[in-house]
Amino acid sequence: MSSSGGYRPQSVSEVLARGIVSLAKYIDSPRTDAQLLLSSVLGRDRAWLLAHSDSFISRPQGERFAELCEKRATGMPIAYILGTAGFYGREFVVNDxxxxxxxxxxxxxxxxxxxxxxxxxxxxxxxxxxxxxxxxxxxxxxxxxxxxxxxxxxxxxxxxxxxxxxxxxxxxxxxxxxxxxxxxxxxxxxxxxxxxxxxxxxxxxxxxxxxxxxxxxxxxxxxxxxxxxxxxxxxxxxxxxxxxxxxxxxxxxxxxxxxxxxxxxxxxxxxxxxxxxxxxxxxxxxxxxxxxxxxxx
Ligand SMILES: C[S@@+](CC[C@H](N)C(=O)[O-])C[C@H]1O[C@@H](n2cnc3c(N)ncnc32)[C@H](O)[C@@H]1O
CATH class of the missing domain: 3.40.50.150 (Vaccinia Virus protein VP39)
Known part of the structure; x- marks a missing residue:
């Protein structure tokens, strides 16, 4: 990460690509999971990410996303990170x-x-x-x-x-x-x-x-x-x-x-x-x- 003075805004696609690389070594579904994690940080769905790959995200959003990727890389189920899991068409709240x-x-x-x-x-x-x-x-x-x-x-x-x-x-x-x-x-x-x-x-x-x-x-x-x-x-x-x-x-x-x-x-x-x-x-x-x-x- 660059110093605060030299922070370069990052696009959705750049941040996603970095997230995918950081997860690829540890889990089987790095692309899907990176998308889900970034969706949750931005409060947008995955379709939005694809349609707005050139949009810029804020520095705190980028940092939050990196934190979530680190957690996921430990093996923690994505449902615990997102706080929800789908079952029979509904999103249930879950925790550990x-x-x-x-x-x-x-x-x-x-x-x-x-x-x-x-x-x-x-x-x-x-x-x-x-x-x-x-x-x-x-x-x-x-x-x-x-x-x-x-x-x-x-x-x-x-x-x-x-x-x-x-x-x-x-x-x-x-x-x-x-x-x-x-x-x-x-x-x-x-x-x-x-x-x-x-x-x-x-x-x-x-x-x-x-x-x-x-x-x-x-x-x-x-x-x-x-x-x-x-x-x-x-x-x-x-x-x-x-x-x-x-x-x-x-x-x-x-x-x-x-x-x-x-x-x-x-x-x-x-x-x-x-x-x-x-x-x-x-x-x-x-x-x-x-x-x-x-x-x-
Ligand atoms: C495999 S989980 C299933 C949870 C949920 N029914 C599902 O399908 O997602 C098993 C659940 O049984 C509970 N459990 C374990 N021992 C129990 C017992 N002796 N009496 C009642 N519940 C028990 C656990 O706390 C846990 O919530």
Missing amino acids: KVLVPRPESEVLVDDLLHYLRGRLDPTYPKQLLTVLDVGTGSGAIACTLAAELAAVTVEGVDISLAALKVAEHNARRFNVFAKCKFRFGDLASGIGDRHFDAVVANLPYLPTDAIPKRPDPLSFEPHEALDGGPDGLALYRRLVPMLPPLLKPGALVLLEAAPPTIAGLAEIARTSFPNDEVLAMRDLSGLERYVRILVAR
């Missing part, structure tokens, strides 16, 4: 107390919405379906269900108070706060004598030894959102037996986990749901991604 919502979980939302719509009784317009979201994190799944379907209320449980604050913030952001109740709790304990139409859980599912170290982006995410115990299924082993008494006849349960653990998770599910349909389901990449339990009517 919550898992960055993943596109893989959108398949579970599709499945749930399809199931819930089919469960609505057209002759009963006041019907309200109830969903329990265990390990709600940023509230991505809970808020999406509440926003997509008028006739649904969602209870989101998490063991992290900091995550619950983020979930509540998102529920307000998407105007679904009245339909979402967020509660501190350990898995499904303390639910009482209530029965849900559906349960969804995306619990920590990485085997402890497989949690990567810096600079892997995953290492920036909260440990309590990743650590699934020795084989990745410790939390599901506790959760699944809690579920049968909490479900209405014909209810749906979706449990997300890592592809190599899905067969084991399906076995756990069959033990607690011996008379119900238990299936291993794939995500859009064709990998086994979640277990689907359909309770008999």
